[in-house]
Amino acid sequence: MINTAPVDYYETVKSMGTILEVKNVVKTYPGVIALNNVSLDIQQGEIHALIGENGAGKSTIIKTITGAIAPDDGEITISGKSYKSLTPQISRAEGIEAVYQEFNLAGSLTVAENIFIGQKLGKGPIFNLETLFAKAKEVLSMYDVDINPAEKVRDLTIARMQLVEIAKAVARNAKLLILDEPTAPLTDNEVSTLFSIIKKLNADGVTIIYISHRLEEIFELTDRVTVMRDGQTVGTDHTKNLNKEKLIEMMVGRTLQEAFPQRNINYGAELLELKNVSGNGVDDISFKLREGEIIGLAGLVGAGRTELARIIFGADKKESGEIFVRGEKVDIDSPAIAIKHGIGFLTEDRKAQGVLLSVSVKWNTTISVLRRISGALGFINSAKEKRITNDLTNSLSIKTPSIEQLVKNLSGGNQQKVALAKWMASDSKILIFDEPTRGIDVGAKHEIYLLINALAEKGVGIIIISSEMEEILGVSDRLIVLHEGKIAGRLEKNEFSQVNVLKLASGELDKDKEAV
Amino acid sequence: MNNVKGFLKEYAIGAFLLLIIVIMSILKPTIFLTVGNFVNILDQVAINGILTVGILFVMLAQGIDLSVGGMMAFSGVVGAKIITVFGIPYPLAVIVVLIICVLVGCLQGYIIVNTGIFPMIGTLAMMGVLGGAAYVISKGQYIIFPDNMDISFLGQGRIGGLIPVSVLVLLIVLVVASIVLNKTFFGRYFYLVGSNSEAARLSGIQTKLVQIVSYGISGLFASFAGIIYMSRLGSGSAQIYTGGWEMSCLTAAVIGGVSLMGGEGKVIKAFIGVLIIGVLTTSMIMLGIDAYAQKIVTGIVFLAAVCFDGISKQMATNAKMKIEEPAKQAG
Ligand SMILES: Nc1ncnc2c1ncn2[C@@H]1O[C@H](COP(=O)(O)OP(=O)(O)OP(=O)(O)O)[C@@H](O)[C@H]1O
Numbered sequence: 003m004i005n006t007a008p009v010d011y012y013e014t015v016k017s018m019g020t021i022l023e024v025k026n027v028v029k030t031y032p033g034v035i036a037l038n039n040v041s042l043d044i045q046q047g048e049i050h051a052l053i054g055e056n057g058a059g060k061s062t063i064i065k066t067i068t069g070a071i072a073p074d075d076g077e078i079t080i081s082g083k084s085y086k087s088l089t090p091q092i093s094r095a096e097g098i099e100a101v102y103q104e105f106n107l108a109g110s111l112t113v114a115e116n117i118f119i120g121q122k123l124g125k126g127p128i129f130n131l132e133t134l135f136a137k138a139k140e141v142l143s144m145y146d147v148d149i150n151p152a153e154k155v156r157d158l159t160i161a162r163m164q165l166v167e168i169a170k171a172v173a174r175n176a177k178l179l180i181l182d183e184p185t186a187p188l189t190d191n192e193v194s195t196l197f198s199i200i201k202k203l204n205a206d207g208v209t210i211i212y213i214s215h216r217l218e219e220i221f222e223l224t225d226r227v228t229v230m231r232d233g234q235t236v237g238t239d240h241t242k243n244l245n246k247e248k249l250i251e252m253m254v255g256r257t258l259q260e261a262f263p264q265r266n267i268n269y270g271a272e273l274l275e276l277k278n279v280s281g282n283g284v285d286d287i288s289f290k291l292r293e294g295e296i297i298g299l300a301g302l303v304g305a306g307r308t309e310l311a312r313i314i315f316g317a318d319k320k321e322s323g324e325i326f327v328r329g330e331k332v333d334i335d336s337p338a339i340a341i342k343h344g345i346g347f348l349t350e351d352r353k354a355q356g357v358l359l360s361v362s363v364k365w366n367t368t369i370s371v372l373r374r375i376s377g378a379l380g381f382i383n384s385a386k387e388k389r390i391t392n393d394l395t396n397s398l399s400i401k402t403p404s405i406e407q408l409v410k411n412l413s414g415g416n417q418q419k420v421a422l423a424k425w426m427a428s429d430s431k432i433l434i435f436d437e438p439t440r441g442i443d444v445g446a447k448h449e450i451y452l453l454i455n456a457l458a459e460k461g462v463g464i465i466i467i468s469s470e471m472e473e474i475l476g477v478s479d480r481l482i483v484l485h486e487g488k489i490a491g492r493l494e495k496n497e498f499s500q501v502n503v504l505k506l507a508s509g510e511l512d513k514d515k516e517a518v
Numbered sequence: 519m520n521n522v523k524g525f526l527k528e529y530a531i532g533a534f535l536l537l538i539i540v541i542m543s544i545l546k547p548t549i550f551l552t553v554g555n556f557v558n559i560l561d562q563v564a565i566n567g568i569l570t571v572g573i574l575f576v577m578l579a580q581g582i583d584l585s586v587g588g589m590m591a592f593s594g595v596v597g598a599k600i601i602t603v604f605g606i607p608y609p610l611a612v613i614v615v616l617i618i619c620v621l622v623g624c625l626q627g628y629i630i631v632n633t634g635i636f637p638m639i640g641t642l643a644m645m646g647v648l649g650g651a652a653y654v655i656s657k658g659q660y661i662i663f664p665d666n667m668d669i670s671f672l673g674q675g676r677i678g679g680l681i682p683v684s685v686l687v688l689l690i691v692l693v694v695a696s697i698v699l700n701k702t703f704f705g706r707y708f709y710l711v712g713s714n715s716e717a718a719r720l721s722g723i724q725t726k727l728v729q730i731v732s733y734g735i736s737g738l739f740a741s742f743a744g745i746i747y748m749s750r751l752g753s754g755s756a757q758i759y760t761g762g763w764e765m766s767c768l769t770a771a772v773i774g775g776v777s778l779m780g781g782e783g784k785v786i787k788a789f790i791g792v793l794i795i796g797v798l799t800t801s802m803i804m805l806g807i808d809a810y811a812q813k814i815v816t817g818i819v820f821l822a823a824v825c826f827d828g829i830s831k832q833m834a835t836n837a838k839m840k841i842e843e844p845a846k847q848a849g
């Protein structure tokens with residue numbers, strides 16, 4: 003199953019030429035062995051997938067290759083030259099470029115400036131903005147990317163920011179491009195745009211390392227796969243020799259049924275009702291949520307799903323309409339009040355809004371219940387706090403050496419789990435999950451669906467937003483599809499299909515049948 | 519590598535304090551290394567210590583408070599005035615002053631938080647306003663207390679003839695602030711708001727309120743310091759607002775590892791910062807370094823501390839690669 007036959011391995015190396023070889027690399031952090039003797043070879047011209055559970059060490063190995071961190075031990079060979087450790091300068095000079103999970107763009111600068119950031123253009127100290135724009139346009143149009151070079155990066159959608167990151171790498175003549183979970187924040191449409199660009203880059207001779215938790219993508223895109231687990235490489239094989247089941251088994255060490263878990267549906271009293279709610283880019287939204295119900299909010303990027311969630315949660319203000327919680331009209335003008343009414347909201351933007359990176363896992367988990375676990379004089383019940391955090395760290399299997407670890411030291415997927423833990427800790431009766439499994443591995447995803455189901459069975463009403471079609475169809479009881487801020491239609495479970503959702507989401511069809 | 523860095527960050531300032539003490543003990547063993555001298559140093563830093571604890575709350579919640587000197591002068595003058603003119607008993611007057619100053623502090627916070635002006639600018643303006651008010655109320659004169667009234671206890675009293683009352687007060691302030699910040703949800707809010715105010719808001723914390731209250735707390739401690747100083751002077755005076763208080767407690771806080779970006783800082787370490795300045799000042803006096811040269815030294819120490827804070831923050835951001843990070847340059 004796992005190809006470890008040395009003969010075949012070395013033949014491949016010879017026949018194609020190795021662009022990068024990582025040998026026995028070790029990297030430790032206090033309490034964590036992030037990389038434990040990792041070896042990896044990347045062949046000239048291939049698209050090489052790197053997969054593994056959250057915290058397996060994927061991002062860490064990438065950082066040693068780009069010189070962002072120095073390994074404790076081991077050797078990295080690039081185009082025949084060996085290094086004990088790299089610096090970003092050396093790595094870049096060798097033609098290695100990476101697009102990290104967190105982008106590295108200057109939001110207040112234009113697209114063109116970002117693409118050529120840190121590069122010397124022309125001779126003198128002064129350069130012409132027009133030339134810069136023209137050059138940027140040239141790079142962008144090479145891959146049919148239609149972005150105005152004069153636009154400020156912070157005004158772009160996430161998908162377009164990512165394309166700017168890639169354009170930046172192209173402008174530097176990248177020979178090896180590393181993409182760390184590029185599709186996590188993208189919708190299906192955007193993914194196919196990205197894929198055609200990746201394929202074109204590859205056809206032009208750029209070698210690519212591709213990290214993703216979406217296994218279908220591996221089969222669509224890559225030539226070979228390396229699987230990592232607990233800081234080690236489990237094996238490398240040609241993608242064509244593998245299938246999804248095999249990959250999952252290599253990743254998590256056991257087989258896993260991937261289907262969405264079933265749950266006992268038992269609706270109770272009405273929890274939340276929106277009547278003609280407008281504002282913040284959404285228009286005339288009405289729906290009801292009952293105890294034990296899971297409603298999916300579907301739609302394209304910019305359809306107003308997150309905007310609607312933010313109104314319900316009081317993060318943004320509504321202009322008109324009414325909101326009722328348990329039949330009582332409420333005026334939610336801040337998240338603090340929403341939480342008082344038992345509403346919780348997992349934000350889609352983890353780094354900026356979801357977690358506090360520079361404080362501990364414990365502090366993050368209990369932030370929204372801090373007051374409740376404090377005594378009359380305001381003293382925090384620290385035993386209770388530890389218990390809550392430990393319970394959730396276990397049930398979400400958050401990989402961390404201790405609950406005192408700072409969240410910024412966790413892997414991307416584990417940070418996401420911490421953001422989830424915060425709302426699992428709150429006794430919210432209404433939970434809005436915006437992209438709950440972003441960046442989370444297949445095994446853990448399943449666990450999270452089970453947890454969401456358990457919440458619903460306990461009587462919590464849940465609204466879920468997801469750009470992953472499979473997820474939103476699999477988890478929800480019914481769907482509300484938004485198009486340009488309005489409800490384009492509602493789908494019951496028996497009407498669920500990708501086609502139906504897309505028709506409504508694209509505005510092709512408008513069937514807001516349920517009158518209020 | 520990480521361990522070493524963490525260790526340095528944790529104990530560097532303590533070691534630095536110890537180093538100054540050891541050097542001075544060698545240079546001036548007879549006058550420096552005495553109980554009396556240490557008690558004196560503590561007595562001298564008491565006011566700075568109290569001010570720094572107040573400013574710590576503000577800095578944790580991503581603000582800064584330059585109005586502390588103005589607040590001190592204001593509280594002293596108002597206190598002296600209501601005692602001498604309206605005949606309000608001393609203890610009651612103290613309470614009234616503290617309440618007024620908390621409210622003024624909160625008002626300052628309210629303006630800063632709701633208009634979004636830079637705290638640095640807002641509190642600088644407030645420093646002028648409060649100092650000016652103190653001048654107007656006192657008409658630029660020392661407000662002297664009647665002979666039959668003794669208000670010297672807080673500022674000049676000594677328990678058992680040795681421990682100054684102000685040092686005791688300082689100790690209480692340090693302990694209470696530590697407990698509040700480390701053990702209560704209320705105290706934790708300052709750290710949470712300071713480390714990511716948007717995420718904190720979306721977790722249900724009323725971030726603006728927390729920030730407003732932080733200025734109120736700073737106002738409380740500054741007015742308390744003002745009352746002690748009034749007791750020390752034996753009069754209410756507006757002049758004291760130009761004493762450079764904001765500079766010295768800001769220096770102490772930054773030396774003590776309180777982050778200028780918010781979210782990071784400990785009472786004990788900030789107080790070690792205060793002690794470093796105190797010991798340094800005393801040492802320079804003992805070594806006969808003149809007052810202006812002293813200013814140069816404390817200025818350099820401040821600059822070094824700020825640079826260190828900046829460098830470690832920059833290392834952190836470089837490692838994290840944030841999108842908001844302003845670009846160094848293009849092209
Ligand atoms: N700066 C750090 N300090 C401490 N531990 C770290 C640090 N960086 C990474 N780690 C740890 O190293 C391990 C590997 O992390 P890494 O980010 O490489 O995982 P990953 O495979 O990219 O996971 P994900 O799929 O969640 O992104 C994790 O356990 C993480 O907690």
Ligand SMILES: [Mg+2]
Pocket residue numbers: 060061062103182413414415
């Ligand atoms: Mg990662």
